[in-house]
Amino acid sequence: METRIFFNPGDSIANIHDYNEAVRKGQIFKREREADDLVIAKGPDDEEYAIFYAKDAQVKPKADKAKPYEIKNRL
Template sequence: MADRIFFNPGDSIANIHDYNEAVRKGQIYKSEKRADELVIAKGPDDEEYAIFYANDALPKDHDKHPKEYKVQKRL
C-alpha cells in the first residue's frame, strides 16, 4: 500500500517499533474508544509505527508542520 498521509506527530495514540504489536494495540484501542477509523502508519524515520485516527490527517501545507507517514493498515 503506497498511501501517504500527513499527521502532526503529537496527535499519535501510540508509537511502537513492532508492526504486529502496533496492529494489536490499535485493535484493542478501537474496540474501547471512538468509532473513527484508525490508521497504522510507518513513521517518517522508517523506524517505528504510529497509530492515528484517520480524521486527524492534515493537508501537506498545514501550519502545524505535518510529517508524512506511509499507511500500513486501516482499522
C-alpha cells in the same frame, strides 16, 4: 501501492517499533473506546509505527510540524 499522508506527530495515539504490536494495540484501543477509524502508519524515520485517528490525516501539511507517514493499515 504506497500511500503517504501527513500527520502531526503530536496527534499520535501510540508509537510502537513492531508492526504487529501496533495493529494489536490499535484494535484493542478501537474496541475499548469505540473509537473512530484508525490508521497504522510508518513514520518518516522508518523506525516506528504510529496509530492515528484517520480523521486527523492531512493531504497537504497544514502545520510546520506535520510529517509524511506511509499508511500501512486501516482499522
